Amino acid sequence: xxxxxxxxxxxxxxxxxxxxxxxxxxxxxxxxxxxxxxxxxxxxxxxxxxxxxxxxxxxxxxxxxxxxxxxxxxxxxxxxxxxxxxxxxxxxxxxxxxxxxxxxxxxxxx
Numbered sequence: 001x002x003x004x005x006x007x008x009x010x011x012x013x014x015x016x017x018x019x020x021x022x023x024x025x026x027x028x029x030x031x032x033x034x035x036x037x038x039x040x041x042x043x044x045x046x047x048x049x050x051x052x053x054x055x056x057x058x059x060x061x062x063x064x065x066x067x068x069x070x071x072x073x074x075x076x077x078x079x080x081x082x083x084x085x086x087x088x089x090x091x092x093x094x095x096x097x098x099x100x101x102x103x104x105x106x107x108x109x110x
Contacts, residue, residue, distance in 0.1 A: 002045065003055050007062045010042040014066045030070055038066070046098050060094050 017033045042059060068074060 002049055003051075003058060006042050006044065006046065007059065009044075010038055010062055013038045013041045014069075018069070027070055034066065034070075039063075042094075043098065051098065056094065056098065059098075063094055 014034070017030060017037055021030055021033065042062065046059075
């Protein structure tokens with residue numbers, strides 16, 4: 001249930017970014033807005049939840065859809081390249097972000 005809620009709120013935040021900047025802003029500006037406005041919404045609370053690989057893949061897919069919309073592509077063979085470009089431009093893979101936030105959470109508890 002938490003995954004579905006996180007994804008829904010992420011889509012809402014991502015669509016809000018697209019609604020504000022539209023196609024007027026460059027991809028770089030949209031990516032700079034994506035990192036502080038959308039990723040925290042997706043990652044909120046996940047450091048304390050046990051996640052299986054399929055759930056992490058589902059979260060990765062949500063981020064991948066954002067990049068596909070940003071770069072205006074829908075073809076499956078381009079999807080992997082958009083995924084690589086998006087993470088190169090903004091941050092590391094989502095699974096590493098979840099692991100790092102869990103590690104920080106454990107360090108602050110101990």
